[in-house]
Structures are given as structure tokens and as C-alpha cells.
Amino acid sequence: MTLLSNCTAKSVKDAAKSLVTGQLVAFPTETVYGLGADALNQRAVGRVYQAKGRPLNHPLIVHIASINNLTKWTKDIPEYAIKLAANFWPGPMTLILPRTDLAKDYITGGQENVGVRVPSHPIAIMLLDEFEALGGYGIAAPSANRFGKVSPTSANDVKLELENFLQSQDIILNGGSSSVGVESTIIKCIGPTPTILRTGAITISMVNNLLGIKIDASTQESIDQIRVPGLFRSHYAPSAKVFISGTPTIGDGFIALSKFSTPLGAIRLASPKNNEDFARTLYKGLRLADSKQLARVFVIPPTGDDIATAIRDRLQKAAQKE
Ligand code: TXA
Numbered sequence: 642m643t644l645l646s647n648c649t650a651k652s653v654k655d656a657a658k659s660l661v662t663g664q665l666v667a668f669p670t671e672t673v674y675g676l677g678a679d680a681l682n683q684r685a686v687g688r689v690y691q692a693k694g695r696p697l698n699h700p701l702i703v704h705i706a707s708i709n710n711l712t713k714w715t716k717d718i719p720e721y722a723i724k725l726a727a728n729f730w731p732g733p734m735t736l737i738l739p740r741t742d743l744a745k746d747y748i749t750g751g752q753e754n755v756g757v758r759v760p761s762h763p764i765a766i767m768l769l770d771e772f773e774a775l776g777g778y779g780i781a782a783p784s785a786n787r788f789g790k791v792s793p794t795s796a797n798d799v800k801l802e803l804e805n806f807l808q809s810q811d812i813i814l815n816g817g818s819s820s821v822g823v824e825s826t827i828i829k830c831i832g833p834t835p836t837i838l839r840t841g842a843i844t845i846s847m848v849n850n851l852l853g854i855k856i857d858a859s860t861q862e863s864i865d866q867i868r869v870p871g872l873f874r875s876h877y878a879p880s881a882k883v884f885i886s887g888t889p890t891i892g893d894g895f896i897a898l899s900k901f902s903t904p905l906g907a908i909r910l911a912s913p914k915n916n917e918d919f920a921r922t923l924y925k926g927l928r929l930a931d932s933k934q935l936a937r938v939f940v941i942p943p944t945g946d947d948i949a950t951a952i953r954d955r956l957q958k959a960a961q962k963e
């Protein structure tokens with residue numbers, strides 16, 4: 642496994658070639674790092690599941706270079722989905738739409754719909770462009786972490802997370818720290834109105850304002866409901882136990898907005914200035930808890946209906962018992 646820093650046009654081109662020959666390429670996106678494979682190569686996609694230790698019925702998002710490629714992977718696209726794509730792509734949003742024959746069961750987990758996203762990180766876009774120039778159709782990529790764990794927001798985090806599960810010819814592209822820091826908003830675009838399956842930087846009110854509708858956050862279906870019943874475990878979780886209420890004591894980790902002072906004896910892991918900064922630094926802070934081998938980390942979740950909604954969602958899942 643090679644970690645490529647200072648990504649040049651040549652190294653990104655070489656990474657695209659590696660995808661074509663069936664290797665895996667971890668790459669930066671503005672949300673979190675993804676572990677990519679040629680979405681039409683069943684063997685390579687199988688290796689993504691293996692490297693993550695992820696159950697096969699959890700579908701993968703297909704990353705494409707531009708909205709122009711949407712109809713390759715999806716059909717029966719509602720007008721509101723076109724509007725969402727036109728306004729929020731490239732960016733931190735995934736659309737779930739009915740699949741074409743290109744999206745095989747090994748991508749969708751056997752479902753009749755597929756998740757598609759155009760990321761905005763320049764290296765992701767460059768990689769997608771190069772890959773498509775070589776005849777590729779899309780890069781299947783989940784977050785580049787072991788199943789149930791914290792998503793990586795830097796190339797080094799990917800290395801620490803997956804180096805024992807990748808092969809020597811696989812590549813990690815280093816594109817710095819992810820600027821958003823939490824995973825994309827997932828919007829199911831099937832039926833007369835959209836459903837938000839996972840919150841993210843594209844907020845419910847941004848969607849409502851754009852489409853002139855009124856989605857109610859409390860009635861939204863969760864992505865977990867789509868998964869196999871009975872499979873219930875924490876997600877986005879570090880090894881340390883996460884608490885979203887209560888007070889830390891000596892030796893416990895602590896993450897909160899900078900306006901909150903650190904309780905006596907607690908170990909400050911992040912002091913974000915605002916909610917965007919919170920999203921950007923949360924996973925780093927949770928990883929720091931593990932590298933310091935802390936048993937517990939206490940987080941004061943941010944308030945508000947901006948990206949704070951996504952942060953609270955991830956924290957609730959991280960704090961869930963296995
Ligand atoms: O920001 C992101 O979305 C990152 C970057 C790399 O793009 N990717 C990411 O992928 O978070 P992943 O696989 O870790 O999370 C995607 C979630 C999974 O829970 C998966 O089950 C769900 O989206 N998903 C994907 N396709 C779906 C589909 N067709 N229907 C329902 N859920 C789907």
C-alpha cells in the first residue's frame with residue numbers, strides 16, 4: 642500500500658490507472674475520505690467490502706465526475722432531484738435513485754436503487770475525470786474506515802485504519818484534511834417528495850428552501866431502517882465509549898465548543914469555534930481519544946439546525962451500545 646503525498650497530476654493519473662486494473666484507491670473528498678474501486682469491477686468492489694469488514698447488504702455510493710453522468714447509473718429521475726443535483730453538486734450530497742442496469746446487485750446490495758454523488762474535492766474530481774477518460778463509469782466508495790468505526794478525514798487516518806487490510810499495489814491519495822468533516826447528506830429521490838436518510842452539510846432547510854417544500858426532520862426515515870432488521874450496532878464509534886451527557890472526571894476525554902471550559906482533570910480533545918469547525922474536528926477528536934487510549938470521551942453536542950443536526954446524529958450513533 643502506497644501513501645502518496647503532494648498529489649501531482651501524474652500521481653492522480655496513476656491512481657486512475659490502478660482503479661482500471663482492479664486496485665483500490667483511497668481518496669480525499671470534502672466530507673470524509675473514501676475507499677474507491679471501479680464500480681463495474683465486482684472483484685475490486687468485493688475487496689472494498691473485505692477491507693472494511695462490511696456486510697454485503699450495505700450498498701455503496703457511486704461517485705461520478707459530473708451531473709452529466711447521472712443517467713448512466715439512474716433512471717426515472719424526478720424533477721426535484723435534478724434541481725437538487727444542479728444546485729448542490731459538486732458537493733456533500735448523495736442522491737438515491739432508481740438504478741439502471743449498470744448498477745449491479747454487488748453495488749446496491751440487491752436494492753432497485755443506487756446512491757450517486759459528485760464530490761467537490763479537487764483531487765476527487767481529478768481522479769474521476771482521469772478514470773472516466775480511461776473508460777471508467779464511476780468509482781464505488783464507502784468511507785475509508787473499518788465497519789462501524791469513525792470515518793477518516795485525513796490520509797494518515799486512512800493509513801492507520803486500513804493499512805493491515807489493503808494490498809501493496811493499493812494507493813492512498815493525500816489531499817489534506819476534509820473541509821466538511823462529516824459524511825454527505827443522503828436524499829432518497831423516489832416518489833413525489835424527497836426523504837432525507839442521513840443528515841449532513843446540505844441541511845433540511847437548504848432542501849426545503851430550494852424546492853419550496855416543508856420536510857419535517859422528525860418524520861424522516863433513517864438510513865438504519867433500510868438495513869437488515871436485527872443488525873443493530875453503534876456506528877461512527879471510536880474504541881473509547883462516547884457519552885453525550887454527564888460530566889467527565891479525571892482522565893476522561895472532552896470535546897465541546899471552545900466557549901465551554903474543560904472540566905477539572907478532563908483531557909481536551911477538540912475546541913471547535915463554531916458548528917462548522919465542530920464537524921471538521923469531531924472525528925479527529927474521537928480518533929485522538931483512541932490514540933491516547935482513553936476509556937471514555939464526553940461530548941457536549943452543538944445546538945442548532947445547521948450542520949449541528951448531522952453532528953448530533955453521528956454522536957447519538959457513536960454513543961449507542963453494541
Ligand atoms: O460523504 C460520503 O457520503 C462518503 C464519501 C466517501 O463520499 N461516503 C460514505 O459512504 O459515507 P458509506 O458507504 O460509508 O455510507 C453511505 C451510506 C451507507 O450507510 C449505505 O448503506 C447507504 O449510504 N446507502 C448507499 N446506497 C444506498 C441505497 N441505494 N439505498 C439506501 N442506502 C444506501
Ligand code: MG
Binds near residue numbers: 783784792
Ligand atoms: Mg461509512
